[in-house]
Amino acid sequence: MRWLKDNALSLAFLVMFVLALAGQAVAGTLEFNDRQVAGGGEPVSVPHFVASSDFAVDVAENWQSEYLQFFLFIMLTVWLVQRGSPESKQPGEEGGESDERQRVGPHATAASPAWARHARGPRLWLFSNSLGLAMGAVFLLSWLAQSVAGQAAHNAERLQDLRDPVTWGSYVTSAEFWNRSLQNWQSELLAVLSMVVLSIYLRQRGSPESKPVGAPHSATSTEG
Incomplete structure (x- = not known):
């Protein structure tokens, strides 16, 4: 339990x-x-x-837009801030931060992950960027799956209409592919924008995605 x-x-x-x-x-x-x-x-x-390719393209299309959203949010919040949002770092704290604050190398503790204890080197770099790399990799893989499944579904429709099938390169540069992709991207980006901005002025008591109910609107990087 x-x-x-x-x-x-x-x-x-x-x-x-x-x-x-x-x-x-x-x-x-x-x-x-x-x-x-x-x-x-x-x-x-x-x-x-x-x-079937019809099911695969719909699933992959949604997955790639979701992981693109998380990848962009993770990476952009390293360098960009929004005053008053609990989803943002404090203004002036942009960047990768110091080793001391990140508790890596000589600043790591006994409970720190093993790769965080390295002062320098590829293992520390890889672990330091592992979340963004994982989200980016899933996005790219799901985008590839969407393009392949979408090509198969698109060609099945073309064959039913007695038209010649198209190559993968032609499909991923087609209006249909980008229409499907951008429909999902714009909704995900709007959702992130809404979360960042609305959390400045609105509250949800007890949620770590919200500031404390009594926190001022200007409070940044503060969780309830």
């Missing part, structure tokens, strides 16, 4: 993610079959649809 309590937040989101993904699979199958029947085709099963 202690383990469940200590990991309740990640477990809750994991369960919601699995339920949402399963719901998308079922709803997507019903929508796909509706189009199939309308076009004179045969309906497919849920496993068949989940293995």
